[in-house]
Amino acid sequence: MSQYNFTFSEVMTKKPKPLGKQLQFGKYFTDHMFVMEYHHQKGWYDGKIIPYQPLTLDPASMIFHYGQTVFEGLKAYKSKDGETRLFRPKENINRLNRSNARMCIPEIDPDLALAAIKELVRIENDWIPKQEGTSLYIRPFIIATEPYLGVSASKQYKFIIILSPVGAYYKEGINPVRIAVETEYIRAVKGGTGEVKTAGNYASSLIAQEKAEASGFAQVLWLDGHDKKYIEEVGSMNVFFKIDGEVITPELNGSILPGVTRNSVIEVLRDWGVPVVERKILLEELITAHKEGRLEEAFGSGTAAVISPIGELNCNGEALIINNQETGEIAKKLYETITGIQYGHLEDKFNWIDMIE
Amino acid sequence: MSQYNFTFSEVMTKKPKPLGKQLQFGKYFTDHMFVMEYHHQKGWYDGKIIPYQPLTLDPASMIFHYGQTVFEGLKAYKSKDGETRLFRPKENINRLNRSNARMCIPEIDPDLALAAIKELVRIENDWIPKQEGTSLYIRPFIIATEPYLGVSASKQYKFIIILSPVGAYYKEGINPVRIAVETEYIRAVKGGTGEVKTAGNYASSLIAQEKAEASGFAQVLWLDGHDKKYIEEVGSMNVFFKIDGEVITPELNGSILPGVTRNSVIEVLRDWGVPVVERKILLEELITAHKEGRLEEAFGSGTAAVISPIGELNCNGEALIINNQETGEIAKKLYETITGIQYGHLEDKFNWIDMIE
Numbered sequence: 001m002s003q004y005n006f007t008f009s010e011v012m013t014k015k016p017k018p019l020g021k022q023l024q025f026g027k028y029f030t031d032h033m034f035v036m037e038y039h040h041q042k043g044w045y046d047g048k049i050i051p052y053q054p055l056t057l058d059p060a061s062m063i064f065h066y067g068q069t070v071f072e073g074l075k076a077y078k079s080k081d082g083e084t085r086l087f088r089p090k091e092n093i094n095r096l097n098r099s100n101a102r103m104c105i106p107e108i109d110p111d112l113a114l115a116a117i118k119e120l121v122r123i124e125n126d127w128i129p130k131q132e133g134t135s136l137y138i139r140p141f142i143i144a145t146e147p148y149l150g151v152s153a154s155k156q157y158k159f160i161i162i163l164s165p166v167g168a169y170y171k172e173g174i175n176p177v178r179i180a181v182e183t184e185y186i187r188a189v190k191g192g193t194g195e196v197k198t199a200g201n202y203a204s205s206l207i208a209q210e211k212a213e214a215s216g217f218a219q220v221l222w223l224d225g226h227d228k229k230y231i232e233e234v235g236s237m238n239v240f241f242k243i244d245g246e247v248i249t250p251e252l253n254g255s256i257l258p259g260v261t262r263n264s265v266i267e268v269l270r271d272w273g274v275p276v277v278e279r280k281i282l283l284e285e286l287i288t289a290h291k292e293g294r295l296e297e298a299f300g301s302g303t304a305a306v307i308s309p310i311g312e313l314n315c316n317g318e319a320l321i322i323n324n325q326e327t328g329e330i331a332k333k334l335y336e337t338i339t340g341i342q343y344g345h346l347e348d349k350f351n352w353i354d355m356i357e
Numbered sequence: 358m359s360q361y362n363f364t365f366s367e368v369m370t371k372k373p374k375p376l377g378k379q380l381q382f383g384k385y386f387t388d389h390m391f392v393m394e395y396h397h398q399k400g401w402y403d404g405k406i407i408p409y410q411p412l413t414l415d416p417a418s419m420i421f422h423y424g425q426t427v428f429e430g431l432k433a434y435k436s437k438d439g440e441t442r443l444f445r446p447k448e449n450i451n452r453l454n455r456s457n458a459r460m461c462i463p464e465i466d467p468d469l470a471l472a473a474i475k476e477l478v479r480i481e482n483d484w485i486p487k488q489e490g491t492s493l494y495i496r497p498f499i500i501a502t503e504p505y506l507g508v509s510a511s512k513q514y515k516f517i518i519i520l521s522p523v524g525a526y527y528k529e530g531i532n533p534v535r536i537a538v539e540t541e542y543i544r545a546v547k548g549g550t551g552e553v554k555t556a557g558n559y560a561s562s563l564i565a566q567e568k569a570e571a572s573g574f575a576q577v578l579w580l581d582g583h584d585k586k587y588i589e590e591v592g593s594m595n596v597f598f599k600i601d602g603e604v605i606t607p608e609l610n611g612s613i614l615p616g617v618t619r620n621s622v623i624e625v626l627r628d629w630g631v632p633v634v635e636r637k638i639l640l641e642e643l644i645t646a647h648k649e650g651r652l653e654e655a656f657g658s659g660t661a662a663v664i665s666p667i668g669e670l671n672c673n674g675e676a677l678i679i680n681n682q683e684t685g686e687i688a689k690k691l692y693e694t695i696t697g698i699q700y701g702h703l704e705d706k707f708n709w710i711d712m713i714e
């Protein structure tokens with residue numbers, strides 16, 4: 001029990017658990033969920049763990065009309081010894097509160113949020129899949145629930161946590177994916193919401209994602225919304241390039257999501273002594289480097305896929321084939337290192353793991 | 358009965374109706390709602406009118422996570438003769454489908470959508486308030502309901518229509534409002550979703566709206582997201598300025614919402630022979646025109662407020678007082694003309710009214 005004494009109502013009949021090989025991303029959900037309410041006169045109250053069940057919301061609830069909402073994504077991993085390991089949960093909770101600030105949603109006590117995640121994962125311990133590459137995806141989110149059609153911040157919210165046992169995010173696993181550079185639609189600009197995790201960023205990206213998938217690409221690479229010539233990020237990942245032995249990634253400029261895995265990649269590279277630089281990156285620079293044979297590797301980083309090598313960057317039909325469409329050395333080593341820490345095969349030298357007893 | 362034969366389940370006990378003077382914007386809802394389902398293998402199906410009731414949705418429904426949703430807003434007016442009059446509903450339905458296309462949501466048959474609106478308003482006829490300035494606000498919206506956490510277009514949706522008897526949108530009524538020019542946050546850029554009605558546009562605007570309200574302003578005036586120097590629109594309205602006898606409004610550039618009232622204002626002005634131009638407008642141009650005494654009027658247009666005179670534009674503390682903070686002649690005449698057509702005091706010479714028998 002945590003110090004927060006969340007009420008717990010246990011489900012009567014547990015669901016069958018999917019087999020490891022059936023696992024996909026975000027298709028199955030566990031037996032219980034965490035729910036907490038907010039009212040502007042009471043603050044956050046009534047945190048409880050209840051059977052996984054539908055939400056019952058007035059059709060005028062502001063979430064349906066004005067999209068005031070934030071979310072997070074993190075994972076719990078099972079070690080071979082049966083330990084349950086959370087990867088950098090405080091980073092996600094801090095980002096949740098930064099998202100809250102931007103979206104005019106009341107902040108949540110970080111200790112309470114962490115206690116809620118831990119308590120729910122502890123209860124759902126049997127749902128954490130054990131095979132390598134699988135994990136329990138944790139999705140905390142907040143939605144505006146006041147039934148009112150005026151455009152203003154809601155006076156009522158729900159904070160919810162649901163859990164989903166997951167396999168690989170990409171069908172390709174850790175094999176290289178093909179990415180299309182998006183030149184028509186834009187994801188975000190400084191002054192907008194691109195650097196926080198809110199629904200609208202993803203809704204606006206779907207049209208480009210559909211266009212890319214129709215041509216056989218896994219995701220799109222977004223350019224900046226101002227000049228459409230600087231690299232920003234991939235659909236659900238931050239992005240890294242290795243040129244002339246140096247790893248570069250777009251600097252956090254107000255429209256790029258500050259990924260927890262992005263930050264972990266940078267820390268690991270620094271620890272290895274690999275030069276890594278956060279700066280503006282022109283698309284043109286990548287094209288030139290590729291032409292001159294200096295674009296050695298490209299890969300994405302994110303909670304869902306951890307590290308995802310990029311085998312092709314396609315700019316309006318021109319294909320930049322990277323590293324013979326094979327997984328690069330740095331990407332492979334980063335994947336092994338970060339997942340090694342996550343699953344407990346490697347020492348947690350960065351102090352990233354939060355254990356659940 | 359329409360040709361669509363929507364199922365109708367009548368409510369057992371009707372709610373008390375608010376008195377005219379109690380009416381606000383979007384606080385009260387009628388006894389019934391329209392709901393229709395979409396499944397990717399069946400298309401849109403099962404349109405029905407049922408008692409107004411909470412939606413029951415899986416917490417993994419995509420609307421809560423990736424914000425795939427669109428909405429519309431239009432009004433039904435009661436004439437003195439007891440007629441029920443819809444204002445340009447086909448324009449709203451066409452825009453709904455343009456929003457659908459941008460947000461990867463399946464199109465709805467426009468005739469079916471119009472029939473659903475009419476049938477629901479007919480059933481709720483007693484809910485249409487009769488006093489001048491009041492009306493029945495109609496809110497059609499579509500939400501993504503597939504329970505799945507992958508970032509992709511949903512395979513399931515709900516199309517819902519709810520109705521709300523409304524009074525004035527602004528506390529000020531048709532008195533001039535004070536508007537703050539927003540110079541930090543941005544609403545939209547070309548290539549984003551600014552020209553369609555989707556939740557994310559409104560969610561991202563709340564922080565600027567709160568900042569403006571805290572300083573006593575009714576709304577913000579958005580500048581373009583690229584250069585932050587061109588006028589775009591006000592929070593929930595398009596915007597017009599009268600300079601040297603000519604009325605100007607920002608041209609539709611891919612990031613501005615093409616308002617139905619905006620279009621009606623332009624048509625009425627043309628009919629009157631008042632010069633009206635859609636073009637880029639620099640904020641600097643307004644400041645200069647004001648300094649030289651040539652900024653004669655400013656007003657917003659939108660379904661909620663119809664015409665809303667702007668008495669002050671505040672740019673980082675510098676107040677441009679317009680027309681002595683009084684309602685201008687053009688704004689007043691436009692308000693009287695457009696509401697005159699809406700309520701049936703004036704001839705419907707533009708063929709804008711769709712009657713409900």
